[in-house]
Amino acid sequence: MKKRIIVIVIVLVMFVVSFFVVNSKLDLYINWKIYLPGIQKRMVVFDNFFRNGDQISVFKYHSKWKMRLIRDINHFNKISSKDIENIRANLTDFYNGLGFNQKGESGKAKYDKTINTNRLLNVNNYYLIKKENGDYIILILDMADKRLYAFITIR
Numbered sequence: 001m002k003k004r005i006i007v008i009v010i011v012l013v014m015f016v017v018s019f020f021v022v023n024s025k026l027d028l029y030i031n032w033k034i035y036l037p038g039i040q041k042r043m044v045v046f047d048n049f050f051r052n053g054d055q056i057s058v059f060k061y062h063s064k065w066k067m068r069l070i071r072d073i074n075h076f077n078k079i080s081s082k083d084i085e086n087i088r089a090n091l092t093d094f095y096n097g098l099g100f101n102q103k104g105e106s107g108k109a110k111y112d113k114t115i116n117t118n119r120l121l122n123v124n125n126y127y128l129i130k131k132e133n134g135d136y137i138i139l140i141l142d143m144a145d146k147r148l149y150a151f152i153t154i155r
Contacts, residue, residue: 028150032130032137034074036148038066046110048101052154054094056111059148070148071141076126079140084121090129090138091117094151120149 028034036059045056061067070076079087098107119142126141138151 028137034128034130034137034139035070037069037073038063040066040148045114046098046101046105046107048099048107049154050102053101054098054107054154055150055152056107056114057150057152058114059150061146061148064143064146067141067143067146067148071126074128074139076128076139076141079121079123079125079127081123083127084123087121087127087129087138087140088117090136091120091151094136094138094153097153115149119145 028036038061040062041060043058043060045058047053047055049055077083095108095111098111100106120140122142122144124143126143128137128139130137134155136153138149140149141147142149
């Protein structure tokens with residue numbers, strides 16, 4: 001009987017862990033057709049979604065190979081000196097649209113505390129911007145730091 005309970009508990013724990021791993025990537029695939037293979041750690045820096053709103057997430061990877069795979073599957077572009085102003089303008093637009101979440105936290109304060117725009121705009125990084133009907137997502141792969149930054153706006 002004890003063995004059966006232990007097996008059931010292990011199965012439940014595995015189910016819960018797999019749900020959180022899949023769920024952190026599933027929303028990006030369903031909404032934006034962006035596939036993030038592999039297991040990573042997602043930190044939601046700011047979130048004020050309720051039908052519309054903004055979200056800042058940072059994914060931490062342990063393998064540059066997986067990051068190159070993400071880059072290639074999703075067709076990221078290498079940041080060049082001619083792209084920097086366009087990316088900066090999109091990030092500024094995102095920043096200017098940030099408000100407060102349900103907890104009363106300022107999106108701009110969270111962005112300022114967590115995001116280093118100059119580091120993101122490094123020419124060794126990669127970016128992807130997708131826009132649909134006023135909604136957009138900005139993704140920046142920081143290859144040196146093994147992080148993927150996601151800035152999402154739904155209007």
